[in-house]
Amino acid sequence: MATPASSTAAQLDEALFTFLLRMGDNTLVLGHRVSEWCGHAPVLEEDIALANTALDLIGQTQMWLGLAADVEGQGRSADDLAMLRDVWDFRNLLLVEQPNGDFGQTIMRQYLFDQFHLLLLRALQDSADDRIAGIAAKAVKEVGYHVERSAETVIGLGDGTEESHGRMQAALDWLSPYVGEMFVSDEIDAEMATRGIVPDPASLRAPYDAALAEVLAKATLSRHEGDFAHQGGKTGFRHSEHLGHMLTQMQWLQRAYPGAAW
């Protein structure tokens, strides 16, 4: 295992732990949101695709939060991290905790995240930490399919009927302010980048914008001017009001019956 030497091992672990929470919380929260569609999708193929996407994301969560728990070394499990932390300890992007809205908002949110996720995972395959590179190598195959499907669907609905176009434009307008947070670098990212474990998120912005522009052009959708970005999810400083409600449902059994095995 190529774990870079550090003069402050405890500090490195904390940064690494936070990075892993960011990965695992993104997939957990988005996987949960997508799973809310179960049985209510527009067409049977979408029921299958949405369940499959949610399943992939929950599987990735098990890997990321499992490694986070190992790195933390406090005896907590991936389930403890998922089910027993409160809102302020979650480190997911604000984008993924936004409610499903209509199918257009769900699929736009999915594409905006998938494109970022794919670029990040591709880079993480070369991480100096073999454990991270290993998880990324597994996840990148699944996410390749996710982005293919979500991009195609955004294009199909954007360039579909007048109604579908209008709904997709509204979804893009609603979610655009949540794009910028993906590329904001903080001291955790800086330390991880210096160690060669994780790319600087800012470095993913140009390829992301290029891919997004291509998909939006095909979808006949347009982004508003301006780069205003809501922030506070990945740092945990200020989540949206939606996350707490999601946790009341997701964590309910573990909270109501502490210590039970399921």
Added chain:
Amino acid sequence: MYAQMVKSEATQDDPEKLAAFQARIDAGEKIEPKDWMPEGYRKTLIRQIGQHAHSEIVGQLPEGNWITRAPTLERKAILLAKVQDEAGHGLYLYCAAETLGVSRDELTEMLLDGRMKYSSIFNYPTLTWADMGAVGWLVDGAAIMNQVPLQRTSYGPYSRAMVRICKEESFHQRQGFDIMMKMAGGTEAQRRMAQDALNRFWYPSLMMFGPSDKDSVHSSQSMKWRIKMNTNDELRQKFVDQTVPQAEYLGLTVPDETLAWNDEKGGYDFAEPDWSEFHGVLKGNGPCNAERMRARNAAWDDNAWVREGLMAHAAKKKAAKVAAE
């Protein structure tokens, strides 16, 4: 059973053709889509396969009810995979029905406007996590009883769909039993949930097989055509005989005071479910009929714009391709 009280259609075809057809079935041959078949055979199969497909689709709802509250990541993943399988089963079955000349959209419309039914069992609510165990253990267990023999049914596409479905269903049943084991061996509250789930799902599971043979008017023609392989009472007995020892193993009590082993017949004697409740549920008066149909209608109607948008896009792409050629 995911298809209950499927009415056999009377058939008025040329007696010679009918006899030849019956001879093929008696010889164990598979009937394939392009083969001649009596109109009654075709219509009865559409009704039966369609009802089974609809059951898979509506059946997503009571389990989807717990996906967002699954207690661990692994349980959430298993449940998601299961519900995904069920949607897949729906797809195979609609495809099998399409070979009989009815489109998936037509079948869907008939489900949504109430002309076609789905299994009575999905009109019962799932109230605790133990219900996810009970549904797998009892509901999938009952479904398998019927579906395993249907792998040998006379209609080729249906038989092949059933082979794929059975593999996955038996996996689901084991997962359900695994949840029950955890619950029954868990805390006091978990044991209560497990017993409560058995109490609520026992009789509705027995109803899945349909009314007693003496009251089942549609069985004989379907059995002759080998689209129904066993009688309702045979399958129900087999289910009880298999399930009672499992309940004992779990330390749970089957909610039937009359339940007793009968040496003479080599099976259990057990109480019949309340058939008036069953007929009420089929008429639409189960605990969740209205909600299930509202959910499915909303999924279809509220998302019509998605289907229309994607179709319009596909048409534009096709037109552009033609123009470029």
